[in-house]
Amino acid sequence: MATVTLENLKKSFGDTEVIHGVNMHIEDGEFVVIVGPSGCGKSTLLRMVAGLETVSAGTVKINDTPMNDTEPMDRDIAMVFQTYALYPHMSVFDNMAYSLKISRVPRAEIEARVAKAADMLELTPYLKRKPRQLSGGQRQRVAMGRAIVRKPAVFLFDEPLSNLDAKLRVQMRLEIKTLQRELGVTSLYVTHDQVEAMTLADRMIVMTAGVADQIGAPLEVYANPKTAFVAGFIGSPPTNFLDAAQFGGSPAPGTQVGIRPEHVRLTNGGASNLEARVVYAEPLGAETLVHLTTPDGSAITVRQDGALPVPEEGSSHGLHWDAEHEMRFSEAGQRI
Amino acid sequence: MVEKRGAGLWLTHVGMIIGVAFIFFPIWLAFVASTVEQQAIVRPPMPLLPGDKLVENYTRALTSGVNAPVATMLFNSAIMATGIAVGKIIISLLSAFAIVYFRFPGRQIFFWLIFVTLMLPVEVRIVPTYEVAANFGMLNSYSGLILPLIASATATFLFRQFFMTVPSELAEAARVDGARPMRFFFDILLPMSRTNIAALFVILFIFGWNQYLWPLLITTDPSMNTIVMGIKQMFPSGDDTADWPVIMATSLLAMIPPVIVVISMQRLFVRGLVDSEK
Amino acid sequence: MEKRITFKGVWLPLALIAPQIVITAVFFFYPAGQAIWQSLFIPDPFGLSMTYVGLGNFEFLLSDPFYRASFVTTAIFSTLVTVVSMGVALFLAVLADRLIKGSGTYRTLLIWPYAVAPAVAGVLWLFMFNTRVGVITWYLGQLGYDWNHVLNENEAMGLVVVASAWGRISYNFLFFLAGLQAIPRSVIEAAAIDGARFWTRFRTIVFPLLSPITFFLLVVNVVYAFFETFGVIHTITSGGPQQATTILVYKVYSDGFVGQDLGSSAAQSVILLALVALLTVIQFKFIERRVHY
Structure with missing residues (x-):
């Protein structure tokens, strides 16, 4: 269980600053969605929390411990990628078990944890298959399963649903929400889809051009947008x-x-x-x-x-x- | 497809068969020559159908040969070809991994140092390379046959191309999963490169097996000769008549291993060839 | 194209790249440097000391009629090898491409001479055309033609060209066939419906679409003819008669190892180096262009 704190977080590529100081405190068990148009820096922000991008200025804290120079594997996080990033040559079981094997979890426990996650995600019949033998929705679930088995302190989601068709997206959205409620794991979720943001988030961060325009509960943001951008971006059809x-x-x-x-x-x-x-x-x-x-x-x-x-x-x-x-x-x- | 029918189709087949015959004829003759007695050859024309001395000629070649038993030369060739293929693949995998997945000082310089060697064959720098090998005491040794031929960038280039097509997310996922770089290399990258490695092995094995000039220089001791260069050594100097049946048997023995490799791994080989030259 | 930065570390990548760098330095850069260095000197007859001559070796080479002849020989030889092997391969590939059934079988039958070493190919052709026992020589003799490549320069050149091209056909065939099969059928069908007959279709549509592969093969075959055919020449003619088949690589070898003229051989290596560098640049330009397709 964990809290995540971003303190005046900035990111520059060369001379270009792409994130201009984001402040945020995520409570334990909270589901926070970062939403914004493409290129607003939302994925970069998430990748800084994951440790996949270096932090140019400011601090990322998990459980009040600064993490700027900590390797991703030591941050106690799990991440679901947009492309799922499943290891193509490994079976579903091996994909899910990989991180546990690396951290030398005993074989019996690995099997128990994978079995439990597979059961939750209805993947049990597919454990021996390779990723290419699965449908898009099933792959997405394996990616989720890989995150779940680690029992991380924080889930990070990078547009996990954008490669699915519209119907499946709605279904998986519900599943993600249910799962997160059940497990109670602090989650940070990136999307460009405001409907996803509204339905999933306990609180959301609306980002544009590297700035967090507004942070708040979805309905509060909808009812009371602080900027014209937020008013135009949240709600459909737009303001x-x-x-x-x-x-x-x-x-x-x-x-x-x-x-x-x-x-x-x-x-x-x-x-x-x-x-x-x-x-x-x-x-x-x-x-x-x-x-x-x-x-x-x-x-x-x-x-x-x-x-x-x-x-x-x-x-x-x-x-x-x-x-x-x-x-x-x-x-x-x-x-x- | 604009399909051919009737006479056109037959003409096409006839054309192909002539082509195949042109390719096959020299090998057929060599095979026939390796199954007859010396007498049948030195009094032309030689027969065009196989004789009955096949076992005898091949046994004589393998066990005694002319200067050295061909079995020994086959063994040397196998060591050299395997050594070159495996060595190149290993150093290329490692350096391509470093170049694609790391940012380190001098990366660009190393990159260019490797890639300028892309098309320069050993034949160009033959004399000084020979001196280097001689200074290291590598004459008449397997390391002398193998190491200088490993210095080429083709395999590195191929692996680099392949690694570039592996999605970045895989490395990131592995990093989040707790894999250190070498773990990622062995658990993810290497298994994903299996077909590329196999295809490259075929090509490099043939490259190594078919080397001629380098073994010619580096091995003076007949027991270290490779089979491809050893054939020429079987021709007598001066006017003596060559022992054609044994020489032709040796020629066939020299082409059998690489031909088996090519035919049995045809699909991989074709893919590897087309990929590596892209 | 650059990958996103993924792993940190300085010593690990240096250690990973070290084996290749060491081997390349020892067996490539050092010898290449040596060749350039030696090309500026002439050793005394006993090999005890070296006299600096600047570009003297090069001046001597360029005014040496034998060396200039070797240049011409190389040009003729590589042009012939390239044209013959590519021409036959293209012809066979076009035929194979027209067959719906059986092109795979023909491919298998044609593919494997790729595995035959040039030196072995040389021995096979030498055997057929051997002046005393060669079958073809004998049949030519029956027809009243006296084949003797040991004495006749043109016959020697013809023999090494055919032997060199023979083994190369399968390689070119593979690439041409792959290229032909990559041409969308609809394009050819559209042309057929437009009324273009086979030869017109080939000239106006197929061949232009094949041009990237043709160009690529051109470069690769020239490089092959320059270097890898050493085995063919060494086995069949040893550069003779009267140096009629002494291509540049063969001359580097014969001057350096047989003649022990290290300065001249080194200077020849440097010239070859420059030639290959030129071909490499052309090749790289080509690769870049292909990437953009």
């Missing part, structure tokens, strides 16, 4: 951004109003904040996404109940939302 000037008052130049699609209603008569014309509508069954343009040419998306009538293309509607759902951001993207 609409409108020039604040068109709603009267005299905001600072560049100020933007963010409003989530699910908070906007189409009105026909009655109170409205804005007029807009329907460009097209996507009826998805349970809900309908309506894409409109405002008089100043901005695009805006409205998400409404699928039971409501689908608006006609070209028709004009009033848009209404409650003031409490309005989020204002400065020109620099900071929440006002």
Whole structure:
């Protein structure tokens, strides 16, 4: 059982700083997801915790012990890779047992631990197979199993689901979450998929361009984004951004109003904040996404109940939302 | 495929058969010559079908030969070819591992030092290399036959190429699993290179077996001759008539081991050849 | 392409690379350096002292008619060996590629002369064309042609060329066949539907697509003809008659070991070294280009 602490963690490649000082404390047993677009430095951050990348400045602590110069194997961590990194010439059993063999765990215990992990992951019938004889989902499970058998203090996941198809991804997401609850192991998980982040995380770190924009529980981040980037990245379809000037008052130049699609209603008569014309509508069954343009040419998306009538293309509607759902951001993207 | 039918197909087969015959004819003649008496050869034309002296001629070659028993030369060739193949593979695996998986001072320089040797065969630097071997007292020794021919970069180059295609994550996973570098090398990298090693072994074995100039210089004692260079030594100087049946039997014995290796490992060999020259 | 840094350590990689570096230094760089050094000296007749002559050995070589003749001989010899072995191999590969059934069998039948040492190939061909007992010599004699490569320079050259090319056909055949089989069938079928007959298809589509392999084989075969054919020449003609088959490598050997003219032999080694270096550069350029395909 362990805590992980990142203190002003920085990473540079040559003269280019790619991570600009991340601070974070992960509680024992917590599931923390790092989410951000590709190239934001999230994998690099994880690899620094793993010890696969050197730390340029700052400190990585596991259980309050600085780990900057500790080899990965001595950090008491296990990692699941995006490509799974299974040893192709070893059987499933040998893949899972490899780290235990290296640390000279007695044979009987190795067998017991692998058997238990295989049972949990429903891999028991496949223990003698080679990785190439397994399906994508099964390989993913072997990678998980390899991490589990070590009973590490910390699990590290580097986009473990991104090589699976959509359906399997949802299923494995659930399994990972259940497994982590059962084992209660502190976990750090990297993904570019905000849905994965929202569903898995106890707390999440939203990263962009090497900066942790916001750290918090998923719903808190959703309800109360600190920056325009977070507001736009978390939530689907993404937040609409409108020039604040068109709603009267005299905001600072560049100020933007963010409003989530699910908070906007189409009105026909009655109170409205804005007029807009329907460009097209996507009826998805349970809900309908309506894409409109405002008089100043901005695009805006409205998400409404699928039971409501689908608006006609070209028709004009009033848009209404409650003031409490309005989020204002400065020109620099900071929440006002 | 734009398939050929009828006459075209037959012409194609005829063309191939002529090609195969051109390849086979010299070997067939050698085989026939190794099964007849000297008399049958020195009075041309020699027969084109095998005679009945096969066992006799081969026994004579293997046990007594001309200067040294061919059995001894076969043994020397086997040691040399195996030594060269194994030696090259070992030093190449190690150095390719160092170059691909480590960053250490001088890495670039070492890299180039090895790779400039890529295409320079021993024939080019023959005289000074001979002097070096002589100074080390390596004349008429197996180490003299083997070591100088190990200095080549082809195998290193091949292993480097292969290691580059092994995903980095495997090494990282092994590192997280607690494997130190040499453990990773033996447990993961080596087993994954099995087919490459086997293919390279075939090519290097043949390379070693077929060496001519180097053994010619380095071995003056007939008991250290390799079979490929020993054949030439069997020709008498001057006008004496050569002992053709024994010489031809020796020629066939000289080609049998590498041919067996090539045929039995055809698939590996073809792959290895095409890979190593890419 | 560089791999991500994976293992730390300085002494371990140095220890791993040491065997190859030591062997390369002792048996490659030191002798190569020696060759360059010796090429600047002339030893006295008793081999007791060396006189510095600068580029004298080179000047002497380049004005030596024998050496210049050896250059020409090498050029003719390697051109012929390359053209014959590649031409026959390409022809057979094209035939084999046209067969759906049996190309594997022919490949097995054609592949194994690769394993026959050039020196052994030399002995086999020498036996067929031997002036006293050779079968072919005898049949040629019946036809009224008096074959004697021991005296006739052209016949000697022809014999070493054929013997050298013979063993090389299987190697080239393998590469050509692999190259032909890698050409997408749809391309050839499209051309056939466009009305191109076999020869037109070969000229306009197949051969251009084979050009990377052809170029590669060209370089490899020239290197082969330069060096590995030593065994063929030594067994069949020993460079004769009148040095008609003395290629550069053979001359390095005969001047250095038979003639004991170390300065000249070293200078010849240096020239060969430069030639191979040139071929290596061409080869490297080619490898780079292939990587980008």
